[in-house]
Amino acid sequence: xxxxxxxxxxxxxxxxxxxxxxxxxxxxxxxxxxxxxxxxxxxxxxxxxxxxxxxxxxxxxxxxxxxxxxxxxxxxxxxxxxxxxxxxxxxxxxxxxxxxxxxxxxxxxxxxxxxxxxxxxxxxxxxxxxxxxxxxxxxxxxxxxxxxxxxxxxxxxxxxxxxxxxxxxxxxxxxxxxxxxxxxxxxxxxxxxxxxxxxxxxxxxxxxxxxxxxxxxxxxxxxxxxxxxxxxxxxxxxxxxxxxxxxxxxxxxxxxxxxxxxxxxxxxxxxxxxxxxxxxxxxxxxxxxxxxxxxxxxxxxxxxxxxxxxxxxxxxxxxxxxxxxxxxxxxxxxxxxxxxxxxxxxxxxxxxxxxxxx
Ligand SMILES: Cc1cc2nc3c(=O)[nH]c(=O)nc-3n(C[C@H](O)[C@H](O)[C@H](O)COP(=O)(O)O)c2cc1C
Numbered sequence: 001x002x003x004x005x006x007x008x009x010x011x012x013x014x015x016x017x018x019x020x021x022x023x024x025x026x027x028x029x030x031x032x033x034x035x036x037x038x039x040x041x042x043x044x045x046x047x048x049x050x051x052x053x054x055x056x057x058x059x060x061x062x063x064x065x066x067x068x069x070x071x072x073x074x075x076x077x078x079x080x081x082x083x084x085x086x087x088x089x090x091x092x093x094x095x096x097x098x099x100x101x102x103x104x105x106x107x108x109x110x111x112x113x114x115x116x117x118x119x120x121x122x123x124x125x126x127x128x129x130x131x132x133x134x135x136x137x138x139x140x141x142x143x144x145x146x147x148x149x150x151x152x153x154x155x156x157x158x159x160x161x162x163x164x165x166x167x168x169x170x171x172x173x174x175x176x177x178x179x180x181x182x183x184x185x186x187x188x189x190x191x192x193x194x195x196x197x198x199x200x201x202x203x204x205x206x207x208x209x210x211x212x213x214x215x216x217x218x219x220x221x222x223x224x225x226x227x228x229x230x231x232x233x234x235x236x237x238x239x240x241x242x243x244x245x246x247x248x249x250x251x252x253x254x255x256x257x258x259x260x261x262x263x264x265x266x267x268x269x270x271x272x273x274x275x276x277x278x279x280x281x282x283x284x285x286x287x288x289x290x291x292x293x294x295x296x297x298x299x300x301x302x303x304x305x306x307x308x309x310x311x312x313x314x315x316x317x318x319x320x321x322x323x324x325x326x327x328x329x330x331x332x333x334x335x336x337x338x339x340x341x342x343x344x345x346x347x348x349x350x351x352x353x354x355x356x357x358x
């Protein structure tokens with residue numbers, strides 16, 4: 001088929017077998033110790049025909065955990081669990097990138113180890129509630145503001161987690177820079193009230209993200225490091241006075257680093273045209289996301305605007321999304337009730353298309 005979507009390509013040093021990427025999706029099924037299970041290997045390997053599989057958000061440290069049953073990449077057991085997942089995906093010809101998600105203030109102590117803390121740029125609680133297994137819905141924690149001298153330790157968590165990701169066999173790592181989590185908390189004026197070199201001016205507010213990327217790149221090169229952004233995203237009580245300025249300045253700096261790719265989520269009703277901003281300030285490969293279908297995805301890669309398109313929700317119910325697109329087959333929906341519940345139901349039980357659908 002003469003459609004660029006099905007052609008191999010590269011994102012920096014990360015080779016992709018086609019331009020259809022599985023987007024990161026938290027599914028809250030990690031086992032004790034926040035370890036990925038054989039169930040995860042089954043789930044991800046079912047989806048191995050994606051040109052690239054990006055994992056669910058994964059905490060680089062115990063403090064980085066926000067939600068119930070999310071996996072980590074800071075302990076040896078977690079590395080071993082992920083290694084089995086990567087092996088299973090590779091055995092089916094797939095390639096994987098690990099998404100590092102440090103939730104910062106978007107967290108509850110009831111979801112964390114006893115000795116873990118909720119930290120953020122400033123001690124401002126996010127409005128809203130989150131689910132915990134122990135207490136049901138609870139208020140977000142009031143975070144402790146990181147001291148200036150502690151920020152290097154958090155950056156080091158990203159480096160250590162990246163080294164662990166390569167030990168597990170991942171082809172690269174992606175920094176989760178949106179949805180109100182720690183990197184976004186540093187970037188945004190509503191959550192960053194610091195007066196040290198990590199707060200105040202836009203140059204100071206972007207420093208955390210740049211240093212995290214540099215730490216991740218120090219392990220095996222910047223050309224295996226991706227960044228995910230969604231300028232103007234208000235999720236998890238995030239607000240910024242001028243997202244166009246914040247992200248324009250951020251991307252000008254990121255552009256000099258030589259990262260593998262920028263993963264941009266568009267936001268049609270948002271304050272910024274995110275794709276236009278990305279192409280203006282970043283020269284490297286783009287993965288674009290949010291509500292793409294086959295036709296629009298084919299167009300955006302055919303015109304060269306994006307190197308690849310990522311799909312999240314379609315991947316829940318369509319493990320063989322690539323084959324379905326190629327066959328023009330119908331797509332299945334999914335059950336919302338089992339998005340974040342433990343176990344196999346609604347996770348590994350979505351069938352491939354029947355032969356006669358093709
Ligand atoms: C169940 C679920 C979990 C998600 N978890 C994450 C996550 O861990 N990290 C992330 O960057 N985005 C996460 N997202 C956002 C998706 O990656 C994606 O940006 C969004 O669903 C829009 O893409 P789509 O229209 O292809 O679904 C999640 C989305 C869903 C539906």
